[in-house]
Structures are given as C-alpha cells and as structure tokens.
Amino acid sequence: LALAQGDSRIIICVDLDYFYAQCEEVRKPEISGKPVVVCVFSGRTEDSGAVSTSNYLARKLGVKSGIPIVSAKRILKDIPEAVFLPMDRDYYDTVSERIMGILRSHSERFEQVSIDEAYLDISENSGGSYERAQEIAREVKSEILQTEKLTCSVGVAPNKVLSKMAADSKKPDGLTVLEPRDVYNFLQLLPVEKLPGIGPKIKKSLESLGIRTIGDLGNADEGRLALELGKNLGPYLVMLARGIDNEPVREREREQYSRIITLKQNAKSFDFSDALGPIVLDLSKQLISEKIMCRSIGIIAITYALRTRTRSKTLETPTNSDKLILTVASDLFRSYFETAEELDKDVRRVGIRLSELEKVTEEKTSPSLTDFLA
DNA sequence: AATACCGGCGAGT
DNA sequence: TCATACTCGCCGGTATT
Numbered sequence: 517l518a519l520a521q522g523d524s525r526i527i528i529c530v531d532l533d534y535f536y537a538q539c540e541e542v543r544k545p546e547i548s549g550k551p552v553v554v555c556v557f558s559g560r561t562e563d564s565g566a567v568s569t570s571n572y573l574a575r576k577l578g579v580k581s582g583i584p585i586v587s588a589k590r591i592l593k594d595i596p597e598a599v600f601l602p603m604d605r606d607y608y609d610t611v612s613e614r615i616m617g618i619l620r621s622h623s624e625r626f627e628q629v630s631i632d633e634a635y636l637d638i639s640e641n642s643g644g645s646y647e648r649a650q651e652i653a654r655e656v657k658s659e660i661l662q663t664e665k666l667t668c669s670v671g672v673a674p675n676k677v678l679s680k681m682a683a684d685s686k687k688p689d690g691l692t693v694l695e696p697r698d699v700y701n702f703l704q705l706l707p708v709e710k711l712p713g714i715g716p717k718i719k720k721s722l723e724s725l726g727i728r729t730i731g732d733l734g735n736a737d738e739g740r741l742a743l744e745l746g747k748n749l750g751p752y753l754v755m756l757a758r759g760i761d762n763e764p765v766r767e768r769e770r771e772q773y774s775r776i777i778t779l780k781q782n783a784k785s786f787d788f789s790d791a792l793g794p795i796v797l798d799l800s801k802q803l804i805s806e807k808i809m810c811r812s813i814g815i816i817a818i819t820y821a822l823r824t825r826t827r828s829k830t831l832e833t834p835t836n837s838d839k840l841i842l843t844v845a846s847d848l849f850r851s852y853f854e855t856a857e858e859l860d861k862d863v864r865r866v867g868i869r870l871s872e873l874e875k876v877t878e879e880k881t882s883p884s885l886t887d888f889l890a
Numbered sequence: 891a892a893t894a895c896c897g898g899c900g901a902g903t
Numbered sequence: 904t905c906a907t908a909c910t911c912g913c914c915g916g917t918a919t920t
Contacts, residue, residue: 535903556907566907569903581903584905603907630903630910713912715901746914768911776908812895822906826897865907 529679533688535632537571558778637765675761704731733757776867788846800838809834811872818865
C-alpha cells in the first residue's frame with residue numbers, strides 16, 4: 517500500500533463534543549446529567565423547528581440532530597428533567613473563538629473547518645514521532661478542559677481525512693492515534709459512509725456498483741467510478757479509500773455569508789423589505805465590520821416541498837451597502853416569483869447569500885467627506 | 891478552448 | 904406526523920471571450 521508523501525506528516529483533528537449542548541452544560545451546570553436538547557425555534561407555531569444538537573443522554577434516547585422539536589418532545593415526554601434550550605449562536609461563537617485561539621497556539625499550521633472542528637499540522641513540533649504527537653494531543657485536550665471545561669475528541673494520523681476518521685472512531689472525549697502502518701487495517705472493513713464526504717446518496721450510488729466497504733472502494737475501477745460519480749469525485753474517493761489525502765492544512769478565508777429565515781406562513785410572494793430588511797442589515801453590518809465587500813448577491817428559496825431554489829447576480833462593482841443588497845435581492849425574488857414553475861412559488865423559507873468576497877483596500881474605500889476636505 | 895457565471899445537489903456541523 | 908441555520912464543495916450546462 518502506497519501512502520505517497522502522506523506518511524511524512526502528522527495531523528491532529530480536534531472535534532469538540534456535542535458542542536452547542538456542551539456549551540449549555542458549562543453555562544448551566546445544573547442541567548448536566550439531564551438530557552439537553554438545543555433547538556432552533558422557527559416561530560411558525562409553538563415548538564415548530566428542529567433540533568440542532570443534543571447531548572449524549574438525549575441522543576441515546578433517539579433525540580438527534582435534525583429531527584423536529586415536537587418529535588423530540590414526544591420522545592422525552594416521560595422524562596420531566598429533560599431540558600430544551602433555544603440555540604444561542606453568539607455565545608457558542610465566542611466560546612469557539614477562545615478555543616480556536618488555544619489550538620492555533622499549538623501549531624503554525626492551523627485550519628478551522630467549522631465552529632467546533634479544526635486541524636493542526638504538527639509534523640514539525642512532533643519531530644515526526646507519533647509518541648510525541650500523542651502527548652501534544654493530550655496537552656490540547658487538557659488545556660481545553662481546564663480553560664473551558666469542555667471535552668473534545670481528537671484523532672492523530674498522517675493526513676486530514678484519516679485524522680478526522682480517527683477522531684470519529686472514539687467519541688466523546690476520545691484520543692485515537694492512527695499510525696501509517698495501521699491505516700490499511702483500520703480502513704479495510706469499514707462501511708463506505710464512514711469516509712467523510714460519503715453520505716446517503718453516494719452510499720447508494722456505490723451500492724449499485726457492489727461497493728460497500730472502504731476496502732471495496734479502494735480496489736474499485738476508477739473509470740467505472742468516474743462514470744458513476746463524476747470524473748473528479750470518483751477518483752478522489754478511491755484515493756481516500758486507499759488512505760491517501762494530500763490536502764494541506766491551511767487557514768482558509770471565508771467564501772460566503774448567508775442568512776435564512778422561516779416565513780410566518782408559506783407565501784406565493786411576500787413583502788420583501790419586511791422579511792429581508794433585518795437579515796440584509798445584519799449581513800451588511802458584518803461585511804463592514806470585517807472590512808469585506810461582496811461581488812455576488814444571491815437569494816435562496818426553500819419551497820413548501822422542501823426544494824432549494826437559488827438565483828444570483830454578479831455585480832460590476834463589489835458592495836457592502838445594505839440598500840443595494842436589498843434592492844438586488846428584491847429584484848431577484850421578483851423575477852423568481854415571475855418565472856418559477858408553479859410548485860416552486862409556494863415558499864416556506866427565504867434567505868440571502870453574499871459571495872465573491874474581497875477585502876476592502878484603502879484605495880477602494882469610497883472617499884468620505886473628510887477626504888474631500890483634507 | 892478556456893474561463894466566468896449560474897443553478898442544482900450533496901455533505902457536514 | 905415534521906422537517907433550522909449555516910458553510911463548503913462538486914457537477915454540468917450555458918454564456919462569454
């Protein structure tokens with residue numbers, strides 16, 4: 517089994533356990549030991565909405581991410597101590613930022629992939645030793661536990677995908693080291709959906725080709741797979757299945773900002789500025805505070821049938837103006853409702869997406885009055 | 891032919 | 904039955920040059 521240059525790196529994946537719910541346990545110690553369910557209430561009716569995250573006690577009883585809040589309440593109706601809390605993103609963001617600061621201090625090469633997950637390339641600080649790498653992982657875990665009282669699951673492996681799979685293999689509060697010599701046995705018998713990036717749809721596609729385990733996938737004919745999954749995705753997954761992943765750990769710029777809301781009731785059209793005004797203002801404020809402009813403005817409509825529909829427009833000149841964003845978004849929605857097929861006009865949720873981002877530079881900042889007077 | 895843009899879809903937290 | 908709020912990435916079609 518060839519592992520290419522992948523052998524020579526040592527990567528750590530840190531994954532904070534049931535993050536939102538664990539943040540709530542830290543903030544309100546009296547709820548730990550009880551099932552905790554973090555909810556996104558959509559405001560349509562009392563308890564409309566979905567479960568964002570739950571702690572392990574709730575999960576064990578079947579309350580998992582994505583299920584309707586009413587289903588969760590049904591499941592836990594005989595457990596009076598169960599706790600349902602509204603999601604508080606701002607709070608989790610601040611906790612996340614502090615933890616990412618800790619992680620960043622452990623390696624020059626750092627990559628945050630989500631609010632609760634990051635990679636560290638510790639090839640250098642470990643001196644190539646998995647023994648030392650494991651110590652570093654232990655230090656990271658204990659530092660997060662001491663400063664924030666949060667547990668995490670950590671994977672140590674020769675590349676990002678394997679470190680993620682190692683972290684996934686023991687949760688919560690795990691520490692799994694996967695050395696190059698163990699990779700083949702680790703992967704061989706796992707079902708394909710354990711590979712990050714393979715969800716229900718791709719699993720089904722692979723099944724139609726008789727591919728069930730990661731071992732099967734690694735031995736698959738790349739040509740046949742390219743036909744089934746696309747010319748890039750197919751071969752890429754085969755390489756992953758062979759334990760090869762040369763993606764570097766690198767800090768990435770954010771590529772988009774979006775906001776989406778659930779309408780009070782489904783609509784064939786709606787008062788654009790009423791519904792969109794607040795989220796546009798919020799987005800615009802965020803762009804300005806982060807000194808960013810966007811060159812593409814998009815709208816998102818989620819239909820009654822839960823289909824996602826999008827329209828977007830690329831501007832000549834980048835903007836961060838709430839007025840312009842609202843105008844463009846309203847136009848896009850108007851034309852959407854004019855042109856969409858009948859079923860797609862029944863809209864449940866609407867949102868806005870800003871992309872093609874650029875940093876604001878001095879020269880591009882629009883001249884202000886004081887500049888004129890100077 | 892290469893690149894930009896667009897819209898759909900899939901996956902993940 | 905009921906079905907959030909985000910982010911990222913790939914795919915294929917079409918328009919533009």
